[in-house]
Amino acid sequence: MPPNRPLILFWTxxxxxxVDLDAIPRCDFPVEWTNDRSRLAEAAAVIFHVPNFKEIADARKYPGQLWVAWSMESIVNYPALADPVFMRHFDLTMTYESGSDVWTPYLPEAGWWEAARKPVAPPKMEAAPAVHFQSSSFNKSGRDTLLAELSQHIGVDRYGKFNSNRHVEGPDLGPQTKLETIGRYRFCLALENSIAPDYVTEKMFDPLAAGTVPVYLGAPNGADFVPENCYIDAASFDTPRELADYLRHLIETPLEYEAYFAWRSKPLPERLLVQLERAARPPKVRLAALVHERLAARAAQPSGRPYSPFGYAAFLSTRLSRWRGRFRAG
Structure with a gap:
């Protein structure tokens, strides 16, 4: 029989x-969470945050345990997630990829979308048409090149710790101040640090909440995560100059610009509602439910899947030099 109250351990x-255990939402079934590595042998499931892969080396897999590979970071930035030799040691994945066992997207919940639709879009008071926030130099999407070339053809106010030319005036209240600042511009450059399917982060969603138009560079399926015609796909233009010309065209034709706000007065599309329903329960709650399911299924079999204890030290020692320096997200 599976344990009545399975223990789930965050190893990394x-x-x-x-990991803040108190922040994990309450489950409607018994489960215990811990950060205490000394309880490894009694854990039903062990979660490894892949960006902290160096901490995995001294873990040992006990018979019957479920090992979980967890990451919200792009697979481009953390290629171990695509390494079959590395991933064969995990039973479950918990990532932003839609095919993950426990899908963990950046997609805001349904209530966020309703709140984002209600306010009137704020007036566009800034002289520069576009704004960009960036605090990391990490760049595997080509965003730095796009930003530099686009800035030669249209005004872009840049905020943040990286390559800024403007600073927030008055007290900085964090996300609230950021959204208020974005809302004063006609366009917000929403440039991901890398390009991978399903990797659609807050860079897409912040401008929608702020009441402006995202100019998005990122996941090729970014449209799957938002309503129709609410953003501009930077990759659909051959050059940054062509993109700048289109932004100026929208400024000069207000009706075409306003069409990018039509989503706010329409019901959310069915495809997006399906996504929201799938992600409605918090990811860690869904993980705990899946652990219960797997343990129950294993207990019902005449003999469970065999597990051999596995020390990661020898495995990582042969691959560390290959991975070193490649695991820094921005």
Whole structure:
């Protein structure tokens, strides 16, 4: 029989911090969460935050355990997620990819969309047509080149810790101030740090909440995560100059510009509602439910799938030099 109250252990940190167990939503079935590595042998499931892969080396897999590969970072930035030799040691994945066992998208919940549709779009008060926020130099999408060339043809105010030319005036209240600032511009450059299917982050959603038009560079299926005709796909233009020409055209033709806000007065499309329903329960709650399912299914079989204890030290020692320096997300 599976344990009545399975223990789920976070073996690695969330970047530099231990996972906040108190922040995990309450499950409607018994489960226990821990950061205590000394309880490894009794854990029904062990979660490894892949960006902290160096911390995996001294873990040992006990018979019957479920090992979970967890990451919200792009597979381009953390290629171990695509390495079959590395991934064969995990039973479940919990990532932003839609095919993951526990899908963990950046997609805002249904209530967020309703709140984003209600306010009137704020007036566009800034002289520069476009705004960009960036605090990391990490760049595997070509965003730095796009930004530099686009800025030669149209005004872009840049905020953040990286390559800024403007600073927030007055007190900085964090996300609230960021959204208020974005809302004063006609366009917001929403440039991901890498390009991968399903990797659609807050860079797409912040401008929609702020009441402006995202100019998006990122996932080729970005349209799957938003209403129709609410953003401009930077990749659909041959050159940054052509993109700048189109932005100026929208400024000069207000009706065409306003068409990018039509989504706010329409019901959300069915395809997006399906996505929202799929992601409605918090990811860690869905993971706990899946652990219960897997343990129950295994207990019902005459003999469970065999597991051999596995030390990661020898495995990582042969691959560390190959991966070193490639695992820094921006």
């Amino acid at each position: 940190r969330w970047f530099k911090k231990a």
